[in-house]
Amino acid sequence: MRAQELIESLGLEPHPEGGYFRRIYTSPHGLATESGERPTATSIYYLMTDAQPCGRLHRNRSDILHFFLEGDLVEYQLLDPDGGRSVRPLGGAEERHLLVPGGWWKASLLPEGSRYALVAEVVTPGFDFADHEFAREQDLPLDHRPALRPFLG
Structure with missing residues (x-):
């Protein structure tokens, strides 16, 4: 029920990775990158729900800071460029x-419960979609x- 309230009150739309989002800020200042001009920063709201508890595995060229606002624990599956894998919690009494x-x-994954x-x-x-890539199985270490595999969409 609260998730639906947030979708409506924040004007969220379906996200290609799963869940819902809305861009809330785009810096008016530009920055030259190897991929072209980008705003210095962008920001979104991102909502995951138990109806769509899994966000697709992807990577971006830019750094992303995630800030927990409300709700329940979400877990992030991370794979660094050297192939090291970790699971990091966000929210609840955690980070x-x-x-x-x-x-x-x-x-991202909402764990059971x-x-x-x-x-x-x-x-x-x-953020620019040109700097975004969804994972394919062959992109991942064996x-x-x-x-x-469940995060490949």
Whole structure:
């Protein structure tokens, strides 16, 4: 019930990774990157619900700071460029913020018993879909494929 209230009150729309989102800020200042001009920062609300508890595995060129706003625990599956895998909690009595460096694969999951999680994300340099990539099985190290297969979408 609270998740639906947030979707309506915050004007959230379906996100290609799963869940719901709305961009809430785009910096008016530009920054030249190897991929072209980007805003210095962008920010979104991102909502996961128990109806869509899994966010697809993807990576961005930019760093992303995640800030827990309300709801239940969400877990992030992370895979660094060297193939190291970790699971990081966000929310509840756990961590209130999480940095995912540019170039790292990430996926999100509401564990069993979690109903929803509302997160704010700040991307720097700012987000552009040209800098975003969804994972394919062949992108992943062989030893992590079984654990990450559910996040491939």
